[in-house]
Amino acid sequence: MPNLIRDRKLVDDDTWTHLDDEQPVPASGDVTVSWQRWQAEADTLRNRDGRLGVRLDGDVPVEELAGLTELPLIALHFPAFKDGRCYSHARLLRSRHGYAGEIRAIGDVLRDQLAYMERCGINAFEIREDRSADEALQAFDEFSVDYQGRSERPFPLRLRRS
Amino acid sequence: MYQYDQYDQQLVDQRVAQYRDQTRRYLAGELSEDEFRPLRLQNGLYIQRHAPMLRVSIPYGLLSSAQLRVLAHIARTYDKGYGHFTTRQNIQYNWPPLETVPDILADLATVEMHAIQTSGNCIRNVTSDQFAGIAEDEVEDPRPYCELIRQWATLHPEFAYLPRKFKIAVTGSERDRAATQVHDIGLQLQRTADGELGFRVLVGGGLGRTPIIGEVVREFLPERELLGYLEAILRVYNLLGRRDNMYKARIKILVKAMGIDAFASAVEKEWQHTRQDPALQLEDADIAGFKKHFPAPAYRTDVDTAGADRLLAGNADFQRWYRRNTVSHQQPGYRAVVVSLKAKDRAPGDATDAQMEAVAELAERYSFGEARVTHQQNLVLADVAIDTLEALWHELDQHGLATPNVGTLSDMICCPGLDFCSLANAGSIDIAADINQRFDDLDYIYDLGELRVNLSGCMNGCGHHTVGHIGILGVDKKGEEFYQITLGGSSSNDATLGDRLGPAVSKDRVVDTMESIIHAYTDLREGEESFLETYRRVGMKPFKERAYA
Numbered sequence: 001m002p003n004l005i006r007d008r009k010l011v012d013d014d015t016w017t018h019l020d021d022e023q024p025v026p027a028s029g030d031v032t033v034s035w036q037r038w039q040a041e042a043d044t045l046r047n048r049d050g051r052l053g054v055r056l057d058g059d060v061p062v063e064e065l066a067g068l069t070e071l072p073l074i075a076l077h078f079p080a081f082k083d084g085r086c087y088s089h090a091r092l093l094r095s096r097h098g099y100a101g102e103i104r105a106i107g108d109v110l111r112d113q114l115a116y117m118e119r120c121g122i123n124a125f126e127i128r129e130d131r132s133a134d135e136a137l138q139a140f141d142e143f144s145v146d147y148q149g150r151s152e153r154p155f156p157l158r159l160r161r162s
Numbered sequence: 163m164y165q166y167d168q169y170d171q172q173l174v175d176q177r178v179a180q181y182r183d184q185t186r187r188y189l190a191g192e193l194s195e196d197e198f199r200p201l202r203l204q205n206g207l208y209i210q211r212h213a214p215m216l217r218v219s220i221p222y223g224l225l226s227s228a229q230l231r232v233l234a235h236i237a238r239t240y241d242k243g244y245g246h247f248t249t250r251q252n253i254q255y256n257w258p259p260l261e262t263v264p265d266i267l268a269d270l271a272t273v274e275m276h277a278i279q280t281s282g283n284c285i286r287n288v289t290s291d292q293f294a295g296i297a298e299d300e301v302e303d304p305r306p307y308c309e310l311i312r313q314w315a316t317l318h319p320e321f322a323y324l325p326r327k328f329k330i331a332v333t334g335s336e337r338d339r340a341a342t343q344v345h346d347i348g349l350q351l352q353r354t355a356d357g358e359l360g361f362r363v364l365v366g367g368g369l370g371r372t373p374i375i376g377e378v379v380r381e382f383l384p385e386r387e388l389l390g391y392l393e394a395i396l397r398v399y400n401l402l403g404r405r406d407n408m409y410k411a412r413i414k415i416l417v418k419a420m421g422i423d424a425f426a427s428a429v430e431k432e433w434q435h436t437r438q439d440p441a442l443q444l445e446d447a448d449i450a451g452f453k454k455h456f457p458a459p460a461y462r463t464d465v466d467t468a469g470a471d472r473l474l475a476g477n478a479d480f481q482r483w484y485r486r487n488t489v490s491h492q493q494p495g496y497r498a499v500v501v502s503l504k505a506k507d508r509a510p511g512d513a514t515d516a517q518m519e520a521v522a523e524l525a526e527r528y529s530f531g532e533a534r535v536t537h538q539q540n541l542v543l544a545d546v547a548i549d550t551l552e553a554l555w556h557e558l559d560q561h562g563l564a565t566p567n568v569g570t571l572s573d574m575i576c577c578p579g580l581d582f583c584s585l586a587n588a589g590s591i592d593i594a595a596d597i598n599q600r601f602d603d604l605d606y607i608y609d610l611g612e613l614r615v616n617l618s619g620c621m622n623g624c625g626h627h628t629v630g631h632i633g634i635l636g637v638d639k640k641g642e643e644f645y646q647i648t649l650g651g652s653s654s655n656d657a658t659l660g661d662r663l664g665p666a667v668s669k670d671r672v673v674d675t676m677e678s679i680i681h682a683y684t685d686l687r688e689g690e691e692s693f694l695e696t697y698r699r700v701g702m703k704p705f706k707e708r709a710y711a
Contacts, residue, residue, distance in 0.1 A: 084323025119319035
């Protein structure tokens with residue numbers, strides 16, 4: 001059973017499969033591939049029946065994000081929850097590149113980081129397998145205010161000025 | 163000072179609730195040690211030698227009397243009756259049980275305080291000049307900008323898991339009292355020839371095991387661009403800073419590796435985007451709004467400016483205190499009073515609950531209900547009318563808070579050391595006590611003039627030994643406490659890292675060695691030359707010869 005949250009709801013019919021670099025690409029179905037594989041096989045990967053997403057980690061330079069905005073899903077890999085690089089990738093995808101597709105956190109994804117991730121624009125979370133996604137949902141309601149602003153809520157500084 | 167509005171209060175209250183639940187889950191075994199660690203650290207809680215240590219944030223060192231009373235209450239209720247003020251203007255408690263920390267944070271929230279981001283790999287409490295708003299050499303009051311930075315940095319979603327800790331200091335004066343050159347980012351308020359206000363921005367300074375003086379990354383940043391530019395620096399660091407080795411993870415290592423020019427252009431490139439972000443653009447009205455939080459107090463206009471003069475003529479004790487512990491002020495008839503936390507019989511920077519209560523009350527009666535914490539681990543009552551100085555002096559003295567030693571040898575900066583800290587290799591408080599015992603003649607200490615002695619119990623350098631005129635660093639040599647001595651450091655405008663005297667000395671030799679160094683200085687100095695000036699003129703050799711003779 002996938003331990004997936006999308007848009008603050010549990011998802012039990014996720015269609016996406018994460019393909020290893022060695023795995024053959026199926027003719028159909030929604031798959032994600034690594035950044036490296038996407039680089040090497042972009043053309044063949046496009047010509048198949050099914051949607052395609054790419055998995056990034058913090059090593060991928062943020063300059064590369066501009067070329068990914070047509071994809072329906074970008075997965076950001078957190079090898080350890082303390083590796084905060086992909087918070088920047090998420091933020092830039094949303095704010096600089098206007099990316100509207102799914103940004104999914106994968107890897108060491110835990111309840112106590114979800115609110116920060118969401119505020120950076122990540123909207124889907126594969127909670128680490130040994131933890132409950134249901135319980136992790138509570139993370140989104142811990143704060144009703146912040147200083148940095150986010151898309152769906154005005155920046156407090158602006159509010160104060162009016 | 164800054165007053166919370168409903169958003170600020172809500173955020174702090176919700177943070178308490180969040181941490182209460184995190185502590186509960188940790189104690190219930192639902193969070194592993196590794197998972198809980200950054201959560202507790204970002205709420206100020208270390209696990210230390212004897213017990214947890216809680217570091218409470220005092221934004222840019224400002225405290226109201228009500229806040230001081232709650233700090234005293236925490237010391238009394240959850241700790242052993244004292245607290246330790248730090249070089250970054252915070253306060254640390256050394257004994258609070260882990261289970262009580264949510265309650266402590268709730269108590270803090272009642273007076274608009276918190277422990278958010280006082281530890282962990284995130285943006286720490288912003289620090290500043292203890293004489294902000296009153297210094298005669300001030301270009302502009304840094305406090306409104308500090309508060310802006312505090313809000314921008316608090317629970318910033320992108321920068322909660324940086325490669326390493328990140329410290330920002332702001333100064334608004336000619337003389338740098340905030341050690342901006344040894345911070346990850348140092349901001350120096352400047353005014354251009356045509357009156358435009360902005361910052362000189364330094365980056366990559368820091369102490370610790372690789373001490374480095376910061377370099378200028380931008381000579382002038384208009385004030386309205388502050389947050390966009392900070393965001394650009396932090397983003398470059400978050401993405402490129404090393405994460406494979408915690409000892410090479412600070413921004414200073416990245417700046418050295420890239421070179422300041424390449425680093426600066428990476429920041430400039432990012433800034434071309436962030437400066438367009440409406441959420442980061444400051445309008446004049448924003449800045450003006452923040453400035454309104456720091457009005458000049460209602461100074462009396464009837465102060466008898468000769469009030470102190472009569473006493474200075476007659477009372478030697480008052481005169482000493484006045485000369486050493488009070489500072490000139492922008493407002494005629496007023497002085498700032500430094501409340502020395504360097505009494506001979508106490509650990510430098512420590513204050514008891516009763517002393518904190520006393521300062522709270524004295525602040526109310528003499529200084530508009532506010533106090534400040536200094537980078538040198540003292541307190542300040544910033545706005546005292548000259549004709550009330552004598553009465554204040556008497557009252558401070560009754561509480562052991564009038565030791566007339568500010569800026570002298572015995573006004574040492576000192577970390578908690580081996581007695582409290584699990585990182586330390588050697589004691590520091592006991593060395594400070596030995597120094598105090600040896601150098602106990604005030605007139606002799608005054609004759610030595612301005613002398614900054616800084617002690618750290620390990621190379622992490624919380625006692626800023628690297629930038630002490632005399633620095634003392636505790637090291638471990640086969641299980642024994644040894645001390646590495648450095649000379650000639652400074653964290654002021656002429657920031658310099660101290661030079662190593664020679665081989666580390668054993669614990670029982672530290673004070674003797676220091677005395678030899680002091681004797682060398684008094685023999686070598688010319689005229690009114692300070693220790694630092696003498697050292698810079700004559701170099702290490704004569705000091706070394708005397709120290710190891």
